[in-house]
Amino acid sequence: MNxxxxxxxxxxxxxxxxxxxxxxxxxxxxxxxxxVRQCWFITKVCAIPLILISIPFGMIIxxxxxxxxxxxxxxxxxxxxxxxxxxxxxxxxxxxxxxAGAGGSAMCAxxxxxxxxxxxxxxxxxxxxxxxxxxxxxxxxxxxxxVLFVSIVAVAGITGGWYFAVVVQGGxxxxxxxxxxxxxxxxxxxxxMVKAVVFGFTAGAVACYKGYNVAxxxxxxxxxxxxxxxxxxxxLFFQNFxxxxxxxxxxxxxx
Numbered sequence: 001m002n003x004x005x006x007x008x009x010x011x012x013x014x015x016x017x018x019x020x021x022x023x024x025x026x027x028x029x030x031x032x033x034x035x036v037r038q039c040w041f042i043t044k045v046c047a048i049p050l051i052l053i054s055i056p057f058g059m060i061i062x063x064x065x066x067x068x069x070x071x072x073x074x075x076x077x078x079x080x081x082x083x084x085x086x087x088x089x090x091x092x093x094x095x096x097x098x099x100a101g102a103g104g105s106a107m108c109a110x111x112x113x114x115x116x117x118x119x120x121x122x123x124x125x126x127x128x129x130x131x132x133x134x135x136x137x138x139x140x141x142x143x144x145x146x147v148l149f150v151s152i153v154a155v156a157g158i159t160g161g162w163y164f165a166v167v168v169q170g171g172x173x174x175x176x177x178x179x180x181x182x183x184x185x186x187x188x189x190x191x192x193m194v195k196a197v198v199f200g201f202t203a204g205a206v207a208c209y210k211g212y213n214v215a216x217x218x219x220x221x222x223x224x225x226x227x228x229x230x231x232x233x234x235x236l237f238f239q240n241f242x243x244x245x246x247x248x249x250x251x252x253x254x255x
Contacts, residue, residue, distance in 0.1 A: 146200025
């Protein structure tokens with residue numbers, strides 16, 4: 001019961017700091033410089049690893065899907081199945097996992113270090129809102145970068161799938177790209193973007209919350225970073241299930 005109460009308290013704290021940070025974003029003075037710095041940092045640490053993991057991920061999907069479709073005699077639909085798997089699941093999940101593991105952990109460590117050095121207390125004494133100064137720009141940066149990265153991951157995954165389906169498995173480029181629109185629809189793209197926004201915002205909110213409420217000195221910062229990554233992963237898969245279930249119930253699928 002105590003663990004449940006503590007978990008609900010953590011969830012409430014994450015929700016509270018997410019709402020406060022969101023409301024602080026449009027308030028003046030705008031923290032444009034901090035937002036740009038955070039976007040650049042997330043891009044610097046996440047962009048290349050995202051591409052590197054997306055290409056082999058697409059290859060693995062093409063390998064499994066291609067083997068299964070060949071048994072059914074439907075090799076021409078490999079591209080369509082790969083597009084659905086990449087756009088609906090791989091791109092938003094891979095993007096958020098890397099943002100949480102690299103960018104989010106750095107955000108948490110930065111804010112946590114400011115907390116233990118009493119910089120946040122000094123901001124409050126000087127009349128500077130630490131939520132507006134630190135949390136808001138990081139929430140916006142994580143969300144914007146997730147939306148931008150998810151398209152890169154989708155293109156890289158489809159490219160890797162093309163290589164494996166055409167070059168390795170002997171398919172044709174024409175049938176691969178012609179099948180991309182057989183089962184996919186524009187609503188799949190919209191869902192990918194919705195997932196990117198929700199997942200990126202969640203990663204930023206968890207990182208900011210754990211860093212903002214650090215206690216226990218340098219060891220506490222390390223524990224907070226570890227906890228922020230674990231909590232983000234748990235929330236990510238739970239949110240993914242809910243969004244996917246709602247999507248299949250609200251949007252008719254092509255057959």
